[in-house]
Amino acid sequence: MxxxxxxxxxxxxxxxxxxxxxxxxxxxxxxxxxxxxxxxxxxxxxxLPGAIDAHVHFRQPGFSHKETWETGSKSAAAGGVTTVVDQPNTNPPTVDGPSFDEKAELAARSYVDYGINGGVTPDWNPDELLDEPILALGEVFLADSTGKMGIEADLFRSAVERATDKYLVVTVHAENADLFDSDAKSRDDADAWSAYRTAEAESDAVERACEIGTELGARLHIAHTSTPEGIDAATEAGATCEVTPHHMFLSRDDLDELGTFGRMNPPLRSEERREEVFARVADGTVDMIATDHAPHTREEKDAGIWDAPSGVPGVETMLPLLLEEARKDNLSYERVADLTARTPSKVFGLPRKGRIxxxxxxxxxxxxxDATREIRAEDLHTKCDWTPFEGWTxxxxxxxxxxxxxxxxxxxxxxxxxxxxxx
Known part of the structure; x- marks a missing residue:
């Protein structure tokens, strides 16, 4: 006792x-x-209730040089995250029974509780995968990201239908590659990635995914919404959505300093859009904050804008950054608890978690x-050993x-x- x-x-x-x-x-x-x-x-x-980070990439199996279940879960625990949800784009991707079992064996080394999401590729085995104890289906990729798991509309519809039959939430990475701006490929500055993967590509994909979700009676959750338009489209369709700390706090204005360490999918948006996203987080429109913790090594990120991998770490700094906003009265502590614990537990069906x-x-x-400290990569526990929030409080x-x-x-x-x- x-x-x-x-x-x-x-x-x-x-x-x-x-x-x-x-x-x-x-x-x-x-x-x-x-x-x-x-x-x-x-x-x-x-x-506070322990945070539930509904979107992490702990990189095992296949990419243990970037992160492991041990290092990633240490980072989570040190940041006040008590449950994480790992996404399927590992190697092998978590798309069938054997790949789930392999990841589950590695996840047993975690310091915090976890869910394992199942993924969708043209080679997935839904009969096997959906019989495993997965938390949700997804991140289902509507455009390529790390792992090359982007799928076509017909397969997306089929996957949503299969998940709905199993009463599973479907988490969607919503970007429409047809609306990427190919003219940006002639540039090599750090902002080119944001110019390429346009804001319109996100909002259009959210609308299309939600149309299918509504038609099939699915429970859709939109991952890492980075634009006010994407948030509004999800909300109007009755889907839930998450915002990452990097889309909440960083914008294209920060790319001169971040360089390729600020490349992620979806990319950073304009300062005006960032401010509107923050406002929707504060006013209750956004359902939750999730980190899309996606570590890569310094050596991998230190490349040209078209060669560097997309993703930033964030599981250890999410709650500290939000608590600093609450300390400054930009958010309430109640709102922080809603964003990080209460709503994720409700959306993903975790009734024993998320509340005191x-x-x-x-x-x-x-x-x-009132005990603030400066964020320094050397003090964090992620294996990648860097943070886009270096020097923040x-x-x-x-x-x-x-x-x-x-x-x-x-x-x-x-x-x-x-x-x-x-x-």
Missing amino acids: LTIRNATLPDGSKRDVRIETDAGRISAIGSSLTESGEVVDATGKLL EEGRMADLVLVDP GVFPEVTMVRGNVVFEDGEFGEQIGENVRA
Whole structure:
């Protein structure tokens, strides 16, 4: 038994939280619980539900030089993320029974809980894949990205139909390659990638995907929406959507400094669009923040704009960046909890996670809301050893708990206890 005494919850109330550590769940919440077992004094500290990052690429199998389940989940735990959802574009891609089993064996080394998404390629085996304990179908790619898994419209429709029969959410990477601007290929500056993969390519693909989703009665989730137009199209169609920290905080104005380290799919947008995306995050339009944590080595990224791979790390800095925004009153702590925990648990069907309530799993993060620190790559735990947020300010966790087990505390890690949330 563990009692966290006098913690401030996201709504500003001060409560004691009792945890049955053997069961991994919250057993009581109150203002003056009788002390039982170990007691932690959390006076002046903020207690948050552990973040659920619904979009990570931990790179195993196939690309362990970029990241591993061990290093990626350490990064997650140190950033207050207690559940991650890994996407299928690994090597082999997670598109059938054997590839799922291979990834599941590697994921058992995780420090945090996880879901494994199944992917779609022309060679996928839906009968095998959909019988595995996958969290969702997707990231289904409507344009090529890392892993070359872009598919045609007919296969997308078929995949959505099969997933809907299984009551699975379909996560969609929405870009229409027909609307990419080929004229940008004559350029070699860092902004050329943003000019090439146009904002219109995203909004058009969101609309097309949602038309199919509505027709089939599917549960569609749009990944990494980077434009206000894409967010609005998803919302109007009744789909859910996520925004990444890099699309929320960075814009094309930052590319002179970031260079090819700022190349990702979809790319950074104009400062005006970024501000509109941030506003939709703040006002409740956007459902969740997910990182699209997509690490590559420094050597890989240090190339020309047409040769560098797309993607940036972010699982460890998501919650610290959002908490800094809350500290500055640009977001409320309630909104941060909604974006990172409550809504992801609802969208992806994780009823025991995402909230600080009696009976829920004790996935918890304790922070000092006024203890800021500068983000430095050398202090982070991702294997790729760099961050697009170098020099930014964040509020980092002191303690991260998964099912009542301390997996991170004051720079030290606990045991690798991660479990598949669907198993």
